[in-house]
Amino acid sequence: xxxxxxxxxxxxxxxxxxxxxxxxxxxxxxxxxxxxxxxxxxxxxxxxxxxxxxxxxxxxxxxxxxxxxxxxxxxxxxxxxxxxxxxxxxxxxxxxxxxxxxxxxxxxxxxxxxxxxxxxxxxxxxxxxxxxxxxxxxxxxxxxxxxxxxxxxxxxxxxxxxxxxxxxxxxxxxxxxxxxxxxxxxxxxxxxxxxxxxxxxxxxxxxxxxxxxxxxxxxxxxxxxxxxxxxxxxxxxxxxxxxxxxxxxxxxxxxxxxxxxxxxxxxxxxxxxxxxxxxxxxxxxxxxxxxxxxxxxxxxxxxxxxxxxx
Numbered sequence: 100x101x102x103x104x105x106x107x108x109x110x111x112x113x114x115x116x117x118x119x120x121x122x123x124x125x126x127x128x129x130x131x132x133x134x135x136x137x138x139x140x141x142x143x144x145x146x147x148x149x150x151x152x153x154x155x156x157x158x159x160x161x162x163x164x165x166x167x168x169x170x171x172x173x174x175x176x177x178x179x180x181x182x183x184x185x186x187x188x189x190x191x192x193x194x195x196x197x198x199x200x201x202x203x204x205x206x207x208x209x210x211x212x213x214x215x216x217x218x219x220x221x222x223x224x225x226x227x228x229x230x231x232x233x234x235x236x237x238x239x240x241x242x243x244x245x246x247x248x249x250x251x252x253x254x255x256x257x258x259x260x261x262x263x264x265x266x267x268x269x270x271x272x273x274x275x276x277x278x279x280x281x282x283x284x285x286x287x288x289x290x291x292x293x294x295x296x297x298x299x300x301x302x303x304x305x306x307x308x309x310x311x312x313x314x315x316x317x318x319x320x321x322x323x324x325x326x327x328x329x330x331x332x333x334x335x336x337x338x339x340x341x342x343x344x345x346x347x348x349x350x351x352x353x354x355x356x357x358x359x360x361x362x363x364x365x366x367x368x369x370x371x372x373x374x375x376x377x378x379x380x381x382x383x384x385x386x387x388x389x390x391x392x393x394x395x396x397x398x399x400x401x402x403x404x405x406x407x408x409x
Contacts, residue, residue, distance in 0.1 A: 103246035104253070111216060111254055120212040124258055128205060128265045132198050136273040139193045146192055147185065154181045167349060176286045183284060183292040194281045198270040200301040203308050205262060210311040211340055213255040214319035218332035220247050221323035240402045248320060248397075255312040263305060307367040314364055314386060315340050321393040324401050357381075360389045 111117050139149075157174045160166070183189075221244075283300035287293040315336055322332035343361030350356045363382040 100242060100246060103242060104250050107220065107247050107250035108253060111220065111250060117216065117254070121258060121261060124205070124209060124212075124262055125265050127208065128202055128262055129269045131202055131205065132266065132269045132273055135193060135198055135201065150181045150185055154178050157181075168351070179286060180284045180292055189282065193274055194297070195267070195270045195274045195276055196297040196301050197281060198274060199263070199266040200283065200297065200304050202262065202266040202270075203301070203304040206259065206305070206308040207311055207340065209255065209258045209262065210315045211337055212258065213251060213312055213316045214336040214340065215333050216254055217251045217316040217319040218323040218329050218336065220251055221320060222327055222329035222332060241398065244324070244398060244401045251316055251320065252313070255316060259305065259309055259312065304367055308365060310366055310386060311340070311364050314360065314390065317390060317393050321397045324397045358385060360385070
């Protein structure tokens with residue numbers, strides 16, 4: 100099995116697209132840190148003015164007509180957090196770990212890249228006919244498919260590590276390698292501002308947001324196995340990543356929305372007040388059901404389909 104996974108990793112890294120994706124993550128992560136550094140106040144005494152301006156800007160945005168409810172909620176949370184910072188005289192200067200935590204939002208971009216790799220690693224075997232060469236070897240179909248799946252997930256893990264390391268190095272050079280004492284603030288389930296350790300929150304954020312790396316590539320993997328079409332698997336998955344959460348947020352008034360996969364691909368939202376009114380355990384349960392279902396469809400289809408006769 101190890102040799103199979105290694106072989107699949109070699110094939111993925113032999114593609115220029117894999118290196119382009121890694122390079123893109125490095126460039127975008129560096130760019131994000133640089134932009135935040137440029138936007139931060141030049142002097143510590145300007146920080147209070149900066150937060151006051153942010154509060155005023157958010158209040159003006161709340162008056163925008165036809166603004167979706169979930170965006171209004173995010174603006175209200177932002178106002179409450181910024182007011183809490185000013186009232187309690189908390190550290191206001193941007194820090195290394197604050198920026199590293201913010202860069203965890205780029206994991207959704209990695210999810211798109213890994214989903215593309217997941218679709219390609221299966222569909223390309225069908226389109227090029229090399230799948231037959233794999234299956235004539237004394238290997239079970241389950242092992243062949245599992246090796247491809249684990250290779251894709253390994254690539255996802257590598258890219259998350261790259262994102263984290265680049266964030267720490269670039270942000271540290273810009274903001275300094277301190278600032279761990281600055282707390283992370285979020286709105287709890289009861290509507291109050293909660294303080295947690297910034298380093299802990301950063302690790303938690305990367306871990307929870309990485310759920311997208313697990314679920315979306317699994318979806319792309321399943322679509323590629325079922326339809327054997329790279330373009331279709333990539334297209335449907337990318338549309339799901341981009342529009343899925345937005346559609347789910349727009350339909351929060353309907354009780355059945357909480358059963359959609361896209362309502363739970365970022366479990367960190369549950370800890371800070373899930374708009375669907377569900378618990379963290381419920382989110383994990385729904386994710387587990389979808390994960391098992393999608394993998395079951397992939398395995399059943401791959402094992403039962405007549406490939407050698409095609």
